[in-house]
Amino acid sequence: MLHHLFPPIAWPILPLTLQPADARAEYRFHTPSRNIYCLMTADSVTCDVKAHGWALWGCADSGCYGHRFRLLAHGKAHARRSSDTMVGFTTTSLGYGFRITV
Numbered sequence: 001m002l003h004h005l006f007p008p009i010a011w012p013i014l015p016l017t018l019q020p021a022d023a024r025a026e027y028r029f030h031t032p033s034r035n036i037y038c039l040m041t042a043d044s045v046t047c048d049v050k051a052h053g054w055a056l057w058g059c060a061d062s063g064c065y066g067h068r069f070r071l072l073a074h075g076k077a078h079a080r081r082s083s084d085t086m087v088g089f090t091t092t093s094l095g096y097g098f099r100i101t102v
Contacts, residue, residue: 027100028090037086038094042102046070048086 027040038047048068056066063083071077094100 025102027102028086029092029094029100030090032093032095034093037089039086040100040102043073044070046080046086048082050087 025042028038029040030037035050036047037050038045040046046068047070050067052067054066056064057079058065060081063081065079065081068080068082068086069077070080
């Protein structure tokens with residue numbers, strides 16, 4: 001989950017009204033810069049990076065690698081092939097220094 005991305009310090013909790021966590025719940029948010037857009041569920045967080053300093057790692061009929069990443073609740077983060085984008089799909093900004101916990 002997101003707490004693996006940050007050092008173990010006391011981060012403030014995001015002041016949003018969130019639904020109770022269940023397998024179907026989805027939380028959509030973006031960074032204040034609107035450069036990273038994420039979808040968080042009970043078992044993973046998937047994020048698209050809009051602007052980045054690296055080239056895409058390759059494309060095929062079913063999409064490209066290099067702009068979408070996924071972190072499972074139990075596992076390592078990995079790049080995902082994607083032919084769509086999550087950029088612009090949310091109006092909820094997760095402020096720097098805040099976190100969402102599922």
